[in-house]
Amino acid sequence: MAVARNKNAVSKSVRKSVSKKAVARKPAAKNASIAKPAKKTSNPLGLEKKAPGQFDTLQEIALAAHRKLPAPVWDHLMGGADSEMTVRRNRAGLDALALRQRVLVDVRNIDLSTTLLGQKLAFPVFPAPVGGFLGKVHAEGGPAVARAAVSRGTTAFIATAAKPSLEAAQQAVKQKLIFQLYVRGDRTWIEGILDRVRKAEYGALCVTVDRNFYGRRERDIVSGLPVKEGFGDQSYQASLNWKDLVWMKERVGLPLIAKGIATAEDAVLAVEHGADVVYVSNHGGRQLDHAQGSIEVLAEVVKAVAGRAEVLADGGVQRGTDVVKMLCLGASAVGVGKLLGLALSAGGEAGVARMLELMELEVRTVMGLMGVTSIKQLGPQWLRAVPVLGTPSPVSAYPLLEEAVRRSTR
Ligand SMILES: Cc1cc2nc3c(=O)[nH]c(=O)nc-3n(C[C@H](O)[C@H](O)[C@H](O)COP(=O)(O)O)c2cc1C
Numbered sequence: 001m002a003v004a005r006n007k008n009a010v011s012k013s014v015r016k017s018v019s020k021k022a023v024a025r026k027p028a029a030k031n032a033s034i035a036k037p038a039k040k041t042s043n044p045l046g047l048e049k050k051a052p053g054q055f056d057t058l059q060e061i062a063l064a065a066h067r068k069l070p071a072p073v074w075d076h077l078m079g080g081a082d083s084e085m086t087v088r089r090n091r092a093g094l095d096a097l098a099l100r101q102r103v104l105v106d107v108r109n110i111d112l113s114t115t116l117l118g119q120k121l122a123f124p125v126f127p128a129p130v131g132g133f134l135g136k137v138h139a140e141g142g143p144a145v146a147r148a149a150v151s152r153g154t155t156a157f158i159a160t161a162a163k164p165s166l167e168a169a170q171q172a173v174k175q176k177l178i179f180q181l182y183v184r185g186d187r188t189w190i191e192g193i194l195d196r197v198r199k200a201e202y203g204a205l206c207v208t209v210d211r212n213f214y215g216r217r218e219r220d221i222v223s224g225l226p227v228k229e230g231f232g233d234q235s236y237q238a239s240l241n242w243k244d245l246v247w248m249k250e251r252v253g254l255p256l257i258a259k260g261i262a263t264a265e266d267a268v269l270a271v272e273h274g275a276d277v278v279y280v281s282n283h284g285g286r287q288l289d290h291a292q293g294s295i296e297v298l299a300e301v302v303k304a305v306a307g308r309a310e311v312l313a314d315g316g317v318q319r320g321t322d323v324v325k326m327l328c329l330g331a332s333a334v335g336v337g338k339l340l341g342l343a344l345s346a347g348g349e350a351g352v353a354r355m356l357e358l359m360e361l362e363v364r365t366v367m368g369l370m371g372v373t374s375i376k377q378l379g380p381q382w383l384r385a386v387p388v389l390g391t392p393s394p395v396s397a398y399p400l401l402e403e404a405v406r407r408s409t410r
Pocket of ligand 1: 159336
């Protein structure tokens with residue numbers, strides 16, 4: 001069966017630009033080690049027959065996105081900074097841990113619930129902020145992600161660049177969401193945004209602190225994909241310091257989440273400067289290259305925070321097992337970035353809701369097989385260091401996708 005590439009999955013402006021600049025530039029796609037879109041081939045998996053809400057596995061969602069997205073957009077989503085070592089380390093760090101299991105435990109009832117800033121989440125996974133990307137694949141990306149997350153009983157981080165507006169995402173749901181701030185202007189610009197965030201009645205402010213410089217995402221540079229970030233005056237964001245964080249919290253009057261913490265030292269400073277939540281992240285490997293994998297720094301951050309704040313984490317999470325490993329090391333909930341982008345590309349709001357449902361199913365299955373009935377029982381005692389098998393990459397958690405990517409880059 002011919003593969004129908006759904007043009008609606010990609011916004012008009014990106015399509016135009018991609019078709020003019022990037023797709024036409026064949027060498028760019030050749031340079032990318034992650035796929036160009038699959039050629040029209042037979043579809044033994046029958047993915048086109050499935051509505052987004054009917055995907056049975058996470059890898060079907062990823063495969064459907066791979067089929068739909070033009071190569072530069074796929075590369076923008078799945079790629080990282082420079083040599084992409086941090087992207088690989090996120091995965092390698094997760095793969096370097098095995099789970100222990102206990103048997104003959106009554107696991108009929110497993111409680112997956114957790115809390116974030118006093119709000120109960122039905123299960124410990126949430127959409128991380130993926131700002132501008134939402135608008136590239138969905139005209140109403142912000143509200144779609146908000147509705148999907150709330151319908152599954154979790155929360156969502158809405159990024160500064162989310163389309164159509166920060167207000168539209170919060171208005172789409174009754175539950176208070178979390179607004180994520182990228183500093184892209186000076187203090188007056190920030191004041192304007194923070195006042196809008198307060199007026200829109202968000203529940204918390206997340207400030208991303210690992211972006212004083214823009215990471216150089218070479219796939220985007222080579223393909224010519226129009227990505228707004230990376231241009232313009234960076235001097236104000238480069239000057240940000242801990243006092244600015246205190247000021248932002250005071251100005252907005254909401255609980256503060258510091259996203260992008262990767263050391264014990266900064267975890268301590270974040271708490272001392274008023275962070276209610278310390279969010280361990282390396283931006284999915286899109287900022288500092290050759291950083292440690294997120295899961296590799298999680299334990300030291302949790303130790304440094306010492307219960308004075310909540311801890312969230314993301315980075316390389318593609319499976320329920322990844323979520324459970326991060327919970328074992330002290331995260332109270334875990335974000336998904338690339339997987340969110342894949343789900344939105346594959347099936348819009350329904351795709352995101354189904355991705356979260358499948359994540360929940362995977363987490364429940366993993367905990368049941370480990371003989372664990374509540375998140376509170378998880379801890380480092382469930383993990384063992386093991387050699388990494390295979391080659392960790394953003395697609396290596398999904399063997400069928402890994403094969404599809406390999407075939408389409410030949
Ligand atoms: C396409 C894309 C766009 C992103 N945009 C933002 C953003 O606007 N703000 C932010 O704080 N982080 C952003 N991130 C980082 C994510 O919030 C998250 O930290 C990261 O994706 C987690 O790693 P993972 O992609 O391996 O799940 C983005 C990530 C991706 C993949």
